[in-house]
Amino acid sequence: xxxxxxVEDHPLFREALESAIRAALVDAEIREAISIDxxxxxxxxxxxxxxILLDLSTPGTTGxxxxxxxxxxxxxIPILVVSAHRDxxxxxxVIALGVSGYISKSTSKQQLADAIKAVLRGEVxxxxxxxxxxxxxxxxxAHDLLKRLHELTPQxxxxxxxxxxxxQNKQIAYELGICETTVKVHVSEILRKLRxxxxxxxxxxxxxxxxxxxxxxxxxxxxxxxxxxxxxxTAGTTTTREAPRA
Numbered sequence: 001x002x003x004x005x006x007v008e009d010h011p012l013f014r015e016a017l018e019s020a021i022r023a024a025l026v027d028a029e030i031r032e033a034i035s036i037d038x039x040x041x042x043x044x045x046x047x048x049x050x051x052i053l054l055d056l057s058t059p060g061t062t063g064x065x066x067x068x069x070x071x072x073x074x075x076x077i078p079i080l081v082v083s084a085h086r087d088x089x090x091x092x093x094v095i096a097l098g099v100s101g102y103i104s105k106s107t108s109k110q111q112l113a114d115a116i117k118a119v120l121r122g123e124v125x126x127x128x129x130x131x132x133x134x135x136x137x138x139x140x141x142a143h144d145l146l147k148r149l150h151e152l153t154p155q156x157x158x159x160x161x162x163x164x165x166x167x168q169n170k171q172i173a174y175e176l177g178i179c180e181t182t183v184k185v186h187v188s189e190i191l192r193k194l195r196x197x198x199x200x201x202x203x204x205x206x207x208x209x210x211x212x213x214x215x216x217x218x219x220x221x222x223x224x225x226x227x228x229x230x231x232x233x234t235a236g237t238t239t240t241r242e243a244p245r246a
Contacts, residue, residue, distance in 0.1 A: 001027050001028065001029055002025050002027075002028045002029070002050045002051070002120065003028070003029045003030075003031070003047065003048065003049050003050050004021055004025075004028055004029070004030050004031070004049060004050060004051045004052070004053065004116075005030075005031050005032075005033060005039065005042060005043070005049045005051070005052045005053070006018065006021075006030060006031070006032045006033070006053045007032075007033045007036070007039040007052060007053065007054045007055060007058050007070070008032070008033075008034070008053070008054075008055040008058060008082075009034040009035065009055070009057075009058050009059055010055070013055070013105065014032055016109070017053055017082065017112075018030055019109060020109050020112040020113045020116065021053075021113075021116060023109060023110065023113040024113035024114070024116040024117050025116070025117075025120075031047070031049070033058075034058070034059070035058060035059045035060040036058055036059070036060030036061045036066045036069055036070070037060045037158075038060075039052070039054075039058075039070060039073075040069060040070070040073045040154065043070070043073045043074040043077070044073060049074070049077050050077070050078075050120060051077065051078055051079075051080060051116065051119060051120055052070060052074065052077055052078070052079045052080070053079075053080050053082055053116075054066070054067065054070060054079055054080070054081050054082070055081075055082060055083060056081060056083045056085060056094070057083070057084070057085075060161070061161065063206065063209040063210040064093060064094065064097065064146070064209045065149070065157060065160065065161055065164075065206070065209070067079070067081070067094060067097050067099060068097060068146070068149050068150065068152075068157060069154055069157045069158065069161075071097060071098060071099075071150075072150075072152075072153070072154045072157060073154050078100035078101070078119050078120070078122075079099045079100055079101075080099075080100060080101040080102075080103065080115060080116065080119045080125070081094055081099055081101065081102045081103070082103055082104075082105055082112070083102070083103075083104065083105060084104070084105045084106075086104045086106075091126065093146070093209070095124070095126065096146060097146060100119045100123075100124055100125070101115055101118070101119045101124060101125035101126060102125075102126050102127065103115045103125070103126075103127045104127055107127060111127070115127070145194075145205055145208055145209060146209065148193055148194050148195065149194075149209075151193045152189075152190060152193055155176075155186060156186050156189060156190050156193075158176065159172055159176070159183060159186045159187065159190060160190050160202065160206065162175060162176075163187070163190075163199055163202060163203065164202075164203055164206050169183045169184055169187065187199070190202060
């Protein structure tokens with residue numbers, strides 16, 4: 001029996017995702033997380049998952065840092081991103097992180113079910129034939145930064161997200177339930193791995209992987225997030241290809 005994790009804070013779309021999962025896998029066991037922190041906790045538990053369905057805009061994430069945190073916590077579990085953002089540049093960056101699939105929230109329920117099946121078969125599934133090849137070759141402006149972010153531990157990524165939110169060391173220590181000295185060690189390691197000299201420079205680097213900067217066109221309309229939960233439009237071409245061998 002397949003076990004899937006939905007990481008999505010919008011209740012209507014969680015229901016839509018669960019419906020699509022049931023269409024693909026009648027007996028699937030489904031767990032839900034409404035934030036990246038909650039997802040990380042579930043992925044760190046003894047329970048094992050076969051697939052993660054992730055909304056890029058889930059609380060607890062800045063830009064693509066949520067994808068990276070999930071990947072660091074569960075590097076062997078395939079991730080299918082289901083997002084309102086459809087810009088090819090953003091899709092390319094997400095695929096470059098090793099995500100197994102990317103599909104729009106405005107797609108049909110059947111296409112989403114097909115995407116789930118494809119990713120579970122070990123394939124890379126991208127709606128509309130997004131530029132996977134160029135992403136795999138790393139020809140992306142923020143590629144070097146993404147590589148450096150991959151060097152951070154899950155806890156360091158969390159600290160970096162809190163730095164990005166403007167929290168000071170004492171506040172970060174309280175938020176994470178650790179001592180301030182430990183936070184200082186994490187901050188030093190973060191700056192070293194990102195190759196920057198200050199927290200301000202780290203924040204500037206993180207701006208490079210915000211959605212606005214990654215997307216070559218206008219931001220996806222806000223109503224796509226809500227309307228997609230019910231309508232899941234049938235328009236659009238889906239491309240499925242075999243995943244590259246490790």
